[in-house]
Amino acid sequence: MALVDLLLVVGIIAGVYSLLAIGMNMHWGDTGLLNFAHAGFFAVGAYTSAILTTPPATGSLATRVVGFDLPIVVGLLAGTVLAGLVGVLIALPSVRLEGDYLAIVTLSAAELIRLLIHNEAWLTTGAQTLKNIPRPLDATIPFSYDLFYFVLVWALVGVCYLLFERLSSSPFGRVLHAIRENDDVPLALGKNTYVFKLKSFGIGAAIAGLAGGLWAHYVYAISSIMFLPSITFLIWAAVIIGGAGSYTGAILGASVIVFLRQITRFIPGDVPFGDQLSYIRLMVVGVVLILVLYYRPQGLLGDAERLQAGTSE
């Protein structure tokens, strides 16, 4: 595989992770919500779009009886909307919880989603792989398909970046920032903080759903073990490394992490410790996280002044 092809694949994955990180940055960077359900929203987007755009399985071993064979754009949109709704649904009972408690509830909610996917075979093919997910314009692209998909994914990253950046600097974003700082204050200033938290959760989850759809339509086949909590943790690392509160930081952080993880896949297995590379990859992410937090606690593109404001006493 030529280097360019390799970089395109890594770039596509980085784009998908960047969308996830953008959503997470709205939750944590803007609103201060400890969301650990991101892998769940990612899964909802991926499965919704896959189920809507494939026909029901046929043959004697087929388990999945549901399938709609709709256009891919319908699937992507539905996956985005449904992930947002699931985000609101999870937030409804939980978003009033303080910090750590919200983290635990959302983490278990994501696992609940994954186990539902794993067990409801009539809908999702269960433990088996959901295969033959169509790629958009698959047969009609005259040049490298990866190049096309790379451009598609990063165009969507660009649109989402502009949209979220605008929301963050709007009066809406100002209320989210106030909730992050001290949610008694916006409450005293007439803001229904509960509803703002729900909106933040829903919007961030929706973008994770879009990422899921783009992922499903690129990789042909998905299964429930792709959506383990480790995805959520990686996105957390991406947002922290990039700098919480910064959308360019979220994109940079996601790209750095994907690059670190994917590039090591192509180290041959016969180098020393080559058979343990998958564990070493996680260690590398951990080491980068520690180094960034030690030398640049605000993250690569975070705002150091904001981090230090009010800590002098």
Next chain:
Amino acid sequence: MTLLEANGLRKTFGGIVAVEEVSFEVDRTEIVGVIGPNGAGKSTMFKLLAGFHKPDEGTVVFDGEDITDLAPNDRTQRGLVRTFQIAQELTGMRVMDNMLLASQNNPGEKVLAAAANTSSVRDFEGTARDRAEELLQFLELWDLRDEYAGNLSGGQRKLLELGRALMADPDLLLLDEPMAGVNPDLTDRLLQRIMDLRDERDMTFLVVEHDIEAIMRISDTVIGMHDGGVLSKGTPEEVQSDERMLEAYLGGEV
């Protein structure tokens, strides 16, 4: 014209009765001062009025409406706004953003309007900035408008707290120790401003304050609290000369 009415408020925390049988009225354009020694129940009563605590018994009526079960944000939208005793400036937000946050019915707080950045959003923001500028100029915070609020001094934070509450355009402003940590010269100007707002904008104030001298200067009515109840109520002179208040402050039996 009664604007605010507290009827038989009672609040307990575990075995402690913080507020008991507290009833009083605040008339429109009146400045009411609340004094009392530590533990008298001032802060609890204040939170009951602002909606940050729910009373065990009793009701709060604002502008003819029973607001006992309303959330704090709904009270603010009706014109009943509080400040915090310890300035709760939003440290990681700039001074100007702290101010703009307080504007009410901001169309830009709706997601779709914010995403579209409609002209009504921009117009509202422009008007709000002008108002914020005027208030910041008065509070001598204008030069600090682009600083993070966390970088302000203690006194400046109290001023920002007051400015932010005024930005919400209240009918009744509940002030929790607004003078604490503010230098004497500025205290004078703040007191003057409060009286001006009452005279020119028909605003009503309920002020909890330890600075007795300041309270006596601006209040039309003073409420003296002790042991969770209202011990004395009347003009500043009446309350000041009430022997029971003196006893309360000195810690004697009342």
